[in-house]
Amino acid sequence: MSSYSNPAASDILSRILAMESPPNPEATTILARISAVAQAYEKREPGARETLIDLSQTLITTLELPSEAIQRIGWAEPARAAHCRIAVELKLFEYLKETGKNGISSSALAKKAGAEEALVARIMKHLAAMHIVSETAADVYIGTPCSNAFTEPEYRDGIIYTYDVLGPSFNALPEYLRCTQYRNPHELADGPFQHSHKTKLPYLTWLDQNSPYLSIYNRYMSAYRSGKPTWCDPGFYPISERLVAGFDVGISDVFLVDVGGGRGHDLEELREKHPLIPGKFILQNRQDVVSTIPADSKTIFQSMSHDFFTPQPVKHARAYYLHSVLHDLADDDCVRVLTNLKPALKHGYSKVLLNEIVVLETHASFSVTSMDHLVLVLGAMRVRTESQWRDLLQQAGLRVVSLSTYPGAAESLIEAELAG
Numbered sequence: 001m002s003s004y005s006n007p008a009a010s011d012i013l014s015r016i017l018a019m020e021s022p023p024n025p026e027a028t029t030i031l032a033r034i035s036a037v038a039q040a041y042e043k044r045e046p047g048a049r050e051t052l053i054d055l056s057q058t059l060i061t062t063l064e065l066p067s068e069a070i071q072r073i074g075w076a077e078p079a080r081a082a083h084c085r086i087a088v089e090l091k092l093f094e095y096l097k098e099t100g101k102n103g104i105s106s107s108a109l110a111k112k113a114g115a116e117e118a119l120v121a122r123i124m125k126h127l128a129a130m131h132i133v134s135e136t137a138a139d140v141y142i143g144t145p146c147s148n149a150f151t152e153p154e155y156r157d158g159i160i161y162t163y164d165v166l167g168p169s170f171n172a173l174p175e176y177l178r179c180t181q182y183r184n185p186h187e188l189a190d191g192p193f194q195h196s197h198k199t200k201l202p203y204l205t206w207l208d209q210n211s212p213y214l215s216i217y218n219r220y221m222s223a224y225r226s227g228k229p230t231w232c233d234p235g236f237y238p239i240s241e242r243l244v245a246g247f248d249v250g251i252s253d254v255f256l257v258d259v260g261g262g263r264g265h266d267l268e269e270l271r272e273k274h275p276l277i278p279g280k281f282i283l284q285n286r287q288d289v290v291s292t293i294p295a296d297s298k299t300i301f302q303s304m305s306h307d308f309f310t311p312q313p314v315k316h317a318r319a320y321y322l323h324s325v326l327h328d329l330a331d332d333d334c335v336r337v338l339t340n341l342k343p344a345l346k347h348g349y350s351k352v353l354l355n356e357i358v359v360l361e362t363h364a365s366f367s368v369t370s371m372d373h374l375v376l377v378l379g380a381m382r383v384r385t386e387s388q389w390r391d392l393l394q395q396a397g398l399r400v401v402s403l404s405t406y407p408g409a410a411e412s413l414i415e416a417e418l419a420g
């Protein structure tokens with residue numbers, strides 16, 4: 001056997017070739033673009049941060065050898081995800097945060113966590129190598145802004161939810177698709193999620209019956225877009241011109257109904273960013289979510305138990321807002337939800353606002369495409385293109401008035417009203 005057919009030898013050879021070959025011209029181009037966008041980032045231009053992240057990821061895949069790509073995708077990133085989950089369980093991120101700039105050794109961390117020292121040392125080394133924590137001296141660590149944020153309940157729950165609920169569903173995807181001969185999943189109660197979690201329940205019903213995960217999911221939902229531009233930021237959707245102007249308490253004193261609005265985080269943000277908006281805010285969700293909303297939220301919005309598959313009880317509000325609600329549903333169900341809104345809409349006055357991902361025809365970002373796969377593994381759902389949204393609204397007897405986007409934002413704001 002020649003040394004070239006030996007995989008280890010051929011890997012060494014490709015590394016040597018990579019070192020000896022001139023710099024990859026594509027990488028040089030990307031570096032030049034990074035430096036140009038860095039100037040936009042310095043000036044806080046919208047979208048510059050997201051473009052830098054995308055370019056940095058492109059740079060990595062351009063520079064790394066195929067063997068390195070497999071190592072990253074196949075072991076380094078899965079190990080990082082598992083270690084973050086373990087760190088949450090053992091409160092390692094909390095201990096790092098408490099210790100501040102002094103740093104803490106892995107043996108001290110192990111003692112606090114009640115785990116074997118040698119194991120914690122190995123976990124910490126990888127978390128540092130993957131830039132989740134920082135190593136300041138041999139086996140001494142401090143937290144980073146990222147690991148410190150992971151101690152906050154909503155981010156901590158993001159790690160738990162994505163690892164425990166999504167992780168097994170993604171792992172089950174290849175086997176599931178092999179069994180279905182590579183058909184798009186189209187049953188809410190028979191997909192990769194059910195395959196991996198050994199259940200016949202639709203995802204949301206499963207969440208209801210596994211209450212710790214229901215709270216974990218709801219807390220994470222309040223944080224997964226944290227820090228990103230939202231529809232109520234200046235320059236995204238003209239709230240004052242389109243909603244506040246023309247708001248008429250003689251028609252109804254309700255300004256906005258957030259249908260399926262989690263625990264009210266969007267309404268809190270709207271009130272904070274637009275304190276002068278008049279009228280009432282109403283949050284609607286299923287009873288088991290509404291019952292967990294803290295009492296102090298009542299100063300910002302009223303909450304109401306409502307199933308969005310039944311007729312909308314709040315009539316003639318200025319706007320009915322649905323954020324990431326329809327992407328969880330098949331087309332028929334979306335039409336049912338929208339049709340149930342219709343009798344409540346006042347012609348020429350009430351707006352339907354869909355705050356959803358609209359997939360670009362080309363060069364969709366990973367935050368868009370990964371959401372498509374998230375909803376695919378959880379239950380035969382999908383994100384939609386502009387023409388698919390238009391179709392859906394038309395089927396429900398609504399028409400699109402405007403579609404607002406913002407640089408770097410994955411989600412758009414579709415304003416619709418009664419057609420005809």
Ligand SMILES: C[S@@+](CC[C@H](N)C(=O)[O-])C[C@H]1O[C@@H](n2cnc3c(N)ncnc32)[C@H](O)[C@@H]1O
Nearest residue numbers: 221260261262285286289306307308323324325
């Ligand atoms: C993907 S979450 C979106 C939450 C929130 N709008 C956001 O974007 O953060 C979907 C929401 O719809 C709610 N939901 C699911 N089925 C519902 C139903 N039949 N009626 C009302 N709300 C429902 C869920 O409880 C959850 O809060």
